[in-house]
Amino acid sequence: MKAFFFFGIAGLIIFEIIKVYFIMPFPGSQHDEVIALSYFLFSYRWIFRIVFFILIVVGFSTAWKKSWKWLLILVMLIAIAVCWFFNFKALADKMFLQPVHLVLKNKTENKVNENQQVIAIEINGEAKAYPIEFLTFHHQVQDSIGGKKFIATYCSVCRSGRFFEPVVNGKEEKFRLVGMDHFNAMFEDATTKSWWRQENGKAIAGSLKGTFLPELPCMQLSIKKYFELFPDGLVMQPDSAFKDEFDAEAKYEQGKYSGGLTGTDSSSWQKKSWVVGVTAGKESKVYDWSELKKVRVINDVIGNKNIVLALSSDDKSFIAFERPTSENFHISNDTLFTTTDKYDFAGRNYSAPNEHLKMINAYQEFWHSWNYFHPESKK
Structure with missing residues (x-):
């Protein structure tokens, strides 16, 4: 009977660690296909806990009589500490919190440095932007635009920003x-x-496995470029409740971190190198960030669609469009032009303001991330 107690304690400790280990970036935890196991353990966590608790109760009396009492107290304190840490400190939603006060300001009132980068959304002439500095901590911000609800999301370990x-x-x-x-x-x-x-x-576990959240258009721009393109736009401001959590020097978005989960490789096509992935329908291609900085504009074909990918002179803002024809685009002073037409960086025709190039989503990402989630993507 004494063995029941120690088996229950050991089982509870191991279970609480494993339950969190596979869904957090601990050493070795993110390389295997264990999402089904992780979801099973998490879904049935209370059944596992009850079983281990019953074993502890059944064996406690005998263990108390036949073991050193200080040893029992010690292992119970260890079990309590492990349960507390892996349920109240090590879980993602306990570490990275949502904004308490979501405030967005216009250009005049904005307090965020204009050289910092945002992921931005524009629908029917209304624009909102969310600094990467804040999203790397919050991971998601829920908001609305033009009556449409959305979530602005960002993963700093993948360097991926999305709107859904x-x-x-x-x-x-x-x-x-x-x-x-x-x-x-x-x-x-x-x-x-x-x-x-x-x-x-994409839903990767649970009853909706295999389905997708509806994705919305996304742009990554400097705040300066954002206000040039959308002078009436709004930018999220820092929530004072989390001021100590933000990367005030913007080292992450500038690629000044080295090593670790969020470091940047300066050379091309390494795990932590920057790339830009472009999707057009079911097809996608990926482009080296360093090469894009050299050429500024890339004309290509993805699937059966002619596309153009352009990088602003600020070396931060980029955007992709479908080309109306097979004619190549060029860029000068952040103006896109063909032999007959000129467009601003948002794809608006200078000669016909109601004529817009069709934007397609382009994503800056770490190469390891894009390569894993888009293995069919061509370079």
Whole structure:
């Protein structure tokens, strides 16, 4: 009977560690295909806990009589400490919190440095932007634009920013940060408890496995370029409740970190090198950031679509469009032009303001991330 007690204590400690280990970036935890096991352990956590608790209770009396009492007290304190740490400190949604006060300001009132980068969304002439500095901590910000709800998401370990509609089974949904899979942030919806990848909005565990969240257009720009393109736009301001959590020097977004989970490789096509992935329909291609900085504009064909990818003179803002014809685009002073037309960096025709190039999503990302989630993508 004494063995029941120690088996229950050991089992509880191991279970609480493993349950979190596979969905957080601990050494060796993110390389294997263990999401099904992780989801099973998390879904049935209370059954495991009850079983181990019963074993502890059944064996406690005998263990108390036949073992050193200080040893029993010690192992119980260890079990309590492990349970507390892995449920109240080491879980993603306990470490990275949502804004308490979501405030967005216009150009006149904005306090965020104009050289910092944002992921921005524009729908029907209304624009909002979210600094990467804040999103690397929050991971998601829920907001609305033009009456449409959305979540702005970012994963610093993948260097991936996305906008999604928080709609599951046709209904508006709430999400919490649950952990990560293959170094990419995962969210859990409140109703079905399915787990969703941040990089592509795909449900990878739960009853909705295989389905996708609706994705919205996304631009990555400097704040200066953002206000040039959208002078009436709004920018998220820092929440004073988390001022100590933000990367005030913007070292991450400038690629000044080296090593670790969020460091940057300066050479091309290394795990932590920057790339830009472009998707057009079901096809995608990936481009080296260093090469894009050299040429400024890339004309290409993805699937059956002619595309153009352009980098601003600020070396931060980039955007991609479908080309109306096979004619190549050129860039000068952040103006895109062909032999007959000129467009601003947002794709608006200078001669015909109501004529817009069709934007397609282009994503800056670490090469290891894009390569894993888009293995079919061509260089």
